[in-house]
Amino acid sequence: MEHTDNSQVLMARQPIFDRNQKVVAYELLYRTEDAQGHALFANTEATSEVLLNAYTSISDSGEMRRVPAFINLTRDILVEQKLPEVSKKQIVLEILEDIEPDDELLDAVRKLHNDGYRIAMDDFVYEPKFDALLEYCHIVKVDVFELDSEQIKEQVKALRKHKVTLLAEKIETHEKLEECIELGFKLFQGHFLSKPKVIKGKKIQGSQVALMQLIQELQNPKATPEKLEELIIRDPALTYKLLRIVNSAGYQLVRQVESVAEAIVLLGLEQVKKWATLIAMSSNQDKPEELSRSLLIRGRMCEQVAQNEKRPSPGSYFMAGMMSGLHALLDIERDTMLEQVPLGDDIKNAVSLGQGPIGEVLRNVVNYENGDWDLLPMDLDGTLYDKAYRSSLEWTQESMQAMYE
Structure with a gap:
């Protein structure tokens, strides 16, 4: 329409x-x-x-x-x-x-x-x-x-x-x-x-620490395919899903990809970062699937807005959208999560304080998805946000489907 x-x-x-x-x-x-x-x-x-x-x-x-x-x-x-x-x-x-x-x-x-x-x-x-x-x-x-x-x-x-x-x-x-x-x-x-269901004295589980190390490394601009492969293959489910997605109909590759390093070279670091984060976040079986779904929509929508407005590093906008709700997925307070997940200051400030260019887009996206129309700026490009939201719904649906195919 x-x-x-x-x-x-x-x-x-x-x-x-x-x-x-x-x-x-x-x-x-x-x-x-x-x-x-x-x-x-x-x-x-x-x-x-x-x-x-x-x-x-x-x-x-x-x-x-x-x-x-x-x-x-x-x-x-x-x-x-x-x-x-x-x-x-x-x-x-x-x-x-x-x-x-x-x-x-x-x-x-x-x-x-x-x-x-x-x-x-x-x-x-x-x-x-x-x-x-x-x-x-x-x-x-x-x-x-x-x-x-x-x-x-x-x-x-x-x-x-x-x-x-x-x-x-x-x-x-x-x-x-x-x-x-x-x-x-x-x-x-x-x-x-x-909101996290905070349990006093709760410690982050070993598997969640590994997930955070991976997310940290995925944020490292100097990350090499070899270093990422080393982290990813520690998690058999992550490796399996990543290879399955790469070999799914969506990518239409000529031959089967059998190693994570090969997948990284073929898809490029940005794509693998996104998929690995997506898989890692949706692997928490204790949480309703809607939480992963809504964070994927938010991350993708932030990225889409950044791309359409020709902002630098749209991948950081994706990560900020995802990270804005990771604490609820892990059932810990947001500040505790931000201390333990070493993200760039631009992403941390966007998530915790709504500051900077990333914070501005994240704020608009959260208000949009909540239907808080009165909190959106008067000069917001409604057509851009509407299209970004709708395409993010579609992308999330396809992405979550690809993880099960």
């Missing part, structure tokens, strides 16, 4: 998890300059389908799958039934919290329900006036950030008589996640993944 500068569209996705922290859907966050939320979908059926496919397809443990998209609807779209002509399985319609549940709205929601659409209430706080509307809803999203434990319990109790699935949104910590699981919520959304 082409965007012109006078009607700039910014769009990102936010994962929705089940109790096992497996992604079961994405909420689509978007801003259009003309404030017409449905402008995104008011084109042809093909455009809506292509758009949704780009944002909801993932490689999950090597299996390609699509998950539904949660889409916010304004009152106008609901009443006028201006919906994208896509499979009802692929979307969940969200009714915003400030929409008044009058007869006109109730008729519109009843019709959508009878047509087979799934309907969710967003940012919901129970009041008896919603009872009739809740009869046609499948999912209710409760903003648990704003409520204390007692208030959350009251909401759960009030909603129990309605046959709805409860989704806890704006979960910021693992403790809050566990509390909501206990209370009977089935779906979860929030930034808890990007």
